[in-house]
Amino acid sequence: MDFKEIYKVYLFFSFFTNTFLNDGFLGGVMVDKVKVQFYPLDLTYHIINDKAVIYLFGRAVDGRQVCIVDEDFEPYFWVVLKNEEDIEEFVRKVEKVKVEEKKDVASVVKTVVERKNFIGEEVKAVKVFCNLPKSVPVIREAIKDWDFIRTINEFDIPFTRRYLIDKGIIPLTLTEAEVSAYSVKSRVDTFKAYKVKQASEDSIKEPRILAFDIETYGSDKGRIDSKKNPILMVSFYGENFRKVITWKKFKTGHDYIEFVEGEDQLIERFKEVINMQKPDILTGYFSDGFDLPYLHERAEKYKIKLDIGHDFSNINFKRGLSEAVSINGIAHIDMFKFIRRVIARRLETDTYSLDAVSKEILGEGKMKVDMDNLSDVWDNKPEEIEQFCEYNLQDSLLAYKLCVKLFPNLEELVKIVGLTPYDISRMGFSQLVEWFIMRQTPEFNEIAMNNPHHDDVGKRRMQTYAGAFVYQPKPGLYKDIAVFDFRSLYPSIIVSHNIGPDTLNCKCCKDKAEYAPTDKKEYYFCKDKKGFLPSLVKEIIERRTRIKDIIKKSKTKNLLLEARSEALKVLANSFYGYLGFFGARWYSIECARSVTAYGRYYIHKTIEKAEKEGFKVLYGDTDSVFLSLDGKKEEDGIRFMEEINEELPGVMELEYEGFYPAGIFVAAKMSAFGAKKKYALLAKDGSIKVTGFELVRRNWSLVAKETQEDVLKIILGEKDNDKALQHVQKVIKDLRDKKVSNEKVIIHTQLTKEIGDYENKGPHVAVAERMKGKGIEVGAGMVIDYIITSGKGIIRDRAKIPDEVNEGDYDSDYYINNQVIPAIDKIFEVLGFKEEDLVGGGEQSKLGKFFK
C-alpha cells in the first residue's frame, strides 16, 4: 500500500471562521452546529451500521470541496389498498414482514398513512419504510400478492434520486446544511448534516472542469484491444492547466509533456493529476465507452486501483448495452453522450465524431495527424512522437471547450429536472420528461405511476395509432416557398385540451364530453379539474414565455437564459412522445392518440384555408406548412398567418419560419409515427438546408458516400439537374468499366463477437473466417474490410479480403444497386428521373427496380 490513506477530523473553529453564515454564536458560547453553503455536484450512499447514509458532494461557497453526510433519510414505497377499511389490518401485518436471505435481512421499519392523489383519485395510501434501500424491492416482492392490495408504487426509485426529490435539493443550486464534525475516510472535508435544504436559486459560478483523453497502441491494426495494447499517452486540459503524460522519451520543447517510466506509472500519474486538480467535472469524448473502460482494463493488469472517488471508492461501471462510468463525488460527463442525446437535434452534422462536432460547435477541429502511423512511430521513430502528443492534447482541449460551452445547457436541464449532472447528461428525452414529472410529484401530492412490466412493454409495443398528417409533396423543384410552423403544436394541444391520464374519460364530465377528433371519437378530457401532466406542461410553457420576454428585452446576449429557454422547449416538446413511449410510467396511448388527432385537425384547417385563399400547398408535415407563393407576395403569406392565429384557441400559434427561393421535395417513407421529413431548401443567403437524408455509415463504400455528397451539391448549389444526372451516370459507368479503384469499394464492418458465436453469418463474418484460415488473428471488436467480388452465389461467398482482390474485380452490379443507387435514388426520384436515365439507356439487366 503506497498511497496515502487520509483520515480527517476537522477542527471546526478554524474552518468556519470566514466561510459560513453563522448563527451558532449565542451569548459568546459556541454551539457545535454551524451552517455550510455549497453547490451539490454528485451524491452516493453507503451502508453504515446497517443504515443507508447519504453522501452529498459539492463545492462550498468559499471554493473548498465538501461532503455532507446525511443520516436522516429512509427508503420507502407506497401501497394503495382495495378497501380503505383494511388499512389497520394491513399495517399490522406489513410491519411484521421480514425476509431473510443469507446474511441479509430485509424488514419493514414503520408505516405512515397519508392522503394522496393517484390517477385523478384521492386515496388513503400507506407509506411503507424499509431498513435498507435494497430491501424495498424484496419487501415489495414478498407482499405483492396480498389480497387487500390494489397497487404498490414507487418501489424502484434509486435511493439517491429519491433523496434529492424528497429533500427538495437541486444539484448545482445553492444548498445549505446545518452540520457538525464528522470523521471519515475522505479526500474532501466532510461533515455530518442535521438539516439540508435549498438556500436560493443561485447556481454554481464556475465549476472546475478537467478534460482528458488517451491514445493507445495498435490504432493501425483496425482493432481496439485493451487486453493487448498499452495506453501510450494521456492528456489533460483545464483552466490554466495542460499536460500530456507519456512513457517513451524524446526531445521536446513542450513544457506540458511529462515523461514517466512505463504504462503503470502513467496510470498512477493519471490518478495523481485528478486528485491534485480536484475537478468538479471530469469530462472526455466517448470516455464512457472508451477512455475509462480502457484505463480500467489496463489498471487491472498492473493491479492498480482506480480509486479516485472522493470517498476513495473505485470508479463504477454500469455495464450493459451502453456503458457509463461514474466517480463518487466528481461529475463525470461524457460529452459525446450529452451531445448525441440532447444537443444533436440542433446540429447540422450527421456524424458525432469529435472532429465534426467540434467544427460545428466550436469552429475548431482535431489536429490532422495520420494515426495509422502511431504504432510504427512509437516502435521505431520516437523522435516523431511529439506530434501525437500535440494531437492528444488537442483532443482534451476540444472536450474541455465543448464542456464549457455546453455546460449552461446541461446546468439548465439539471436545474429543471433536479438530478445530478452525471444522470442528466446521460438521459434521453423520455427519461428527462419522466424524471421531471417525478420531481413534481410531491408538490402535487401525486403517487407516481409504475414502470411497465416486461409483458406490458410487449403489449404496448403492439399498439399503434394514427400519427401526424402529412401532405405529400409532388416530387420536384419549386420556387418561392414560404414555410409556417405551429409553435409547440403538441404541448399547446396538451394544455388547451387538458390531456392526461388522470383527466381521460373522467366520470364527472360524461354528460358534457367533447370528444377528441380521433376516428372513433372515444376519448374526452375533464373540463373541471386540471390534469397533473397538462398542469406541468402549462407551467413549462409559461416559464419559457417569461424567459423569452426577458431575452427579448435585454440588449446583451444571455447564454444561460437562452439555454434555459431551449431546455424548457425541449422538455415541453417531449411530453407527447413520452405519452406514447412504451417504457413510460405515465404512458397513455389514449392521450397520445388524442394529441395527434387534434394536431391533424388543426393542420387540416390551415391547409384548407390556404387553398381557399389561393396559395399552392406544396408540403405539410405534422406542424408545418410549405406554401408556394404562386405570384403572391411574402406579405400575403404573413397576413394569412395572422388570420389563422385569430381563430386558434389559447396558447396555440402559427409562426412564420422563413422564405426560400428554391427547394426540392422528396417522397418520404411512412412509419408508425408519420412520415419522415425529407427535403432540401435553398435559403436566401445561398446556403442549403438538408433534412432527412440518410446517414452515411462506415459500412457504406466510399464511392456511395462521395456520389451522394456530389449529387446534393450539384442539384442544390449549381441547380443543374442534368449535370447531377451525368455525374451519377459517370460513376455507374466507371463502376461497370472498373475504373473505380478498389479502395473506393471497400466496405468496413465490425465483428461484435467471436466468429464462432454467429448464427447468421454476414459477409464480414465469412471474410473473417477466411482470414482465420490464413492464419490472421481475428476476434471480437475487429473491423473487417472486404470487397464484394463478381461471380455467382450469395453475397457472403463473394465477399473477399481487399488484398486478395485484383484491381477492378468487384461486383459492379452490387455496388451500383446496393451502394450507389440507394444513396441517391430518392434525390433523383423527386426530380422525375427514371432508373434508365441513371444507368444509361438500354443497358437493363440484373439491376433491381429503381422505384421501389
Added chain:
DNA sequence: GAGCATCGGGG
C-alpha cells in the same frame, strides 16, 4: 417478411 445483426463514438 421475419428475425438477426450491426451501426454509432473511441484508437
Added chain:
DNA sequence: GTGTACGATGCTC
C-alpha cells in the same frame, strides 16, 4: 444498485 438504450437499416433464410 429501489434503474438502463434506441431507432434505423441491411443481410440471411
